[in-house]
Amino acid sequence: MAMFSEIFCLLGSVTLFLFGLKKTSRDVGELGGGKHAGVIRAATGNRCFAVLAGALSTAVLQSSVATNMIAITFVEKGIIDFVACAAVIMGTNIGTTVTAQLVSLSSVFDFEPGAIGGLFAFSGLILTFLKSEKVKKAGGAALGFGFLFIGLSLMTSAASGLKKYYWFTSLFLVENPFVLFLNGIVVTAVLQSSSVVTGMLIVLSSVGLISFDTSIFLILGANVGTCLPVIFASADLRDEARKAAWFNLAFNVFGSALFFIPLLISPSVVFKIPFLSGEDIGRNIANFHTFFNTVVCVVLLPILKPFCGFVEKIFAFAPIPKKKRRVFPGSKKEKKPCAAFFKTKKNKTDNPLKIV
Numbered sequence: 607m608a609m610f611s612e613i614f615c616l617l618g619s620v621t622l623f624l625f626g627l628k629k630t631s632r633d634v635g636e637l638g639g640g641k642h643a644g645v646i647r648a649a650t651g652n653r654c655f656a657v658l659a660g661a662l663s664t665a666v667l668q669s670s671v672a673t674n675m676i677a678i679t680f681v682e683k684g685i686i687d688f689v690a691c692a693a694v695i696m697g698t699n700i701g702t703t704v705t706a707q708l709v710s711l712s713s714v715f716d717f718e719p720g721a722i723g724g725l726f727a728f729s730g731l732i733l734t735f736l737k738s739e740k741v742k743k744a745g746g747a748a749l750g751f752g753f754l755f756i757g758l759s760l761m762t763s764a765a766s767g768l769k770k771y772y773w774f775t776s777l778f779l780v781e782n783p784f785v786l787f788l789n790g791i792v793v794t795a796v797l798q799s800s801s802v803v804t805g806m807l808i809v810l811s812s813v814g815l816i817s818f819d820t821s822i823f824l825i826l827g828a829n830v831g832t833c834l835p836v837i838f839a840s841a842d843l844r845d846e847a848r849k850a851a852w853f854n855l856a857f858n859v860f861g862s863a864l865f866f867i868p869l870l871i872s873p874s875v876v877f878k879i880p881f882l883s884g885e886d887i888g889r890n891i892a893n894f895h896t897f898f899n900t901v902v903c904v905v906l907l908p909i910l911k912p913f914c915g916f917v918e919k920i921f922a923f924a925p926i927p928k929k930k931r932r933v934f935p936g937s938k939k940e941k942k943p944c945a946a947f948f949k950t951k952k953n954k955t956d957n958p959l960k961i962v
Contacts, residue, residue, distance in 0.1 A: 618760065627801065707896065726751045783866070803824070
């Protein structure tokens with residue numbers, strides 16, 4: 607009975623953590639009034655700026671899905687091309703690591719996550735009672751941010767007694783890198799968030815349940831696993847949405863292979879990097895998550911166009927013909943609706959009232 611009690615406490619803390627992420631993302635997005643979409647649209651003329659816009663937007667919104675959907679919508683409407691959308695998606699993979707960095711700061715500044723979460727949650731609750739809609743949205747974002755840290759605190763206390771259970775050791779304490787990689791994929795696909803999985807790894811490391819060596823391969827799997835729910839969700843959508851989902855998977859599979867092979871040959875190579883060899887394992891895990899996505903982005907950015915072409919060919923996606931792209935107000939090809947309506951083929955009368 608004690609095992610079920612500990613499992614339910616862990617599931618409740620993970621649920622609260624996820625709820626905090628989603629609430630913060632929704633309220634920050636509504637508070638911005640769509641301005642982040644304008645930033646993404648303006649930045650997509652340059653690949654580097656598109657990556658930066660994707661990273662910043664995801665860091666602020668605390669949701670890579672929201673940023674990806676903005677980019678996908680722009681592609682479907684013909685505002686940006688698929689290569690620009692891919693650059694934004696690469697940036698979202700970097701921006702989503704900010705959550706893990708925030709979680710790991712609790713050990714650096716020596717503060718109790720539950721206490722700081724309670725402060726944010728209580729302050730946000732007070733703001734939600736005020737009349738201003740913007741203040742209410744700001745309060746909702748602060749409330750969600752507080753729930754995130756409260757969930758983290760509960761997760762820490764719930765995880766401390768799990769080492770004695772076989773199912774836990776089978777998931778997180780095995781030594782086979784391939785099994786760890788697959789476990790990372792499965793756990794993240796179920797939880798639908800690599801941020802939650804990375805946060806859990808930081809929590810487990812803080813109570814001495816998991817090592818940095820083990821966490822590395824779980825993080826590589828988590829980056830692949832987070833793409834699977836999006837692929838399933840996009841199965842009934844248009845080609846551009848499906849193409850973006852498959853590009854995200856190809857990006858993370860390529861990155862995982864890029865890191866997995868050297869780590870398999872020489873696992874100690876990662877400890878030669880200064881910011882990954884500190885005494886704080888939680889900080890090392892958060893830094894590796896950011897380092898992984900940044901390196902893969904830097905490697906793929908110069909060859910992004912051919913890589914996008916490879917994704918289109920391997921998954922049999924045809925590019926959007928130019929003649930099918932929409933024309934938007936203000937463009938040179940735009941036709942005035944009134945002129946188009948009254949234009950007829952040598953109509954015998956000049957009276958527009960006789961035109962039906």
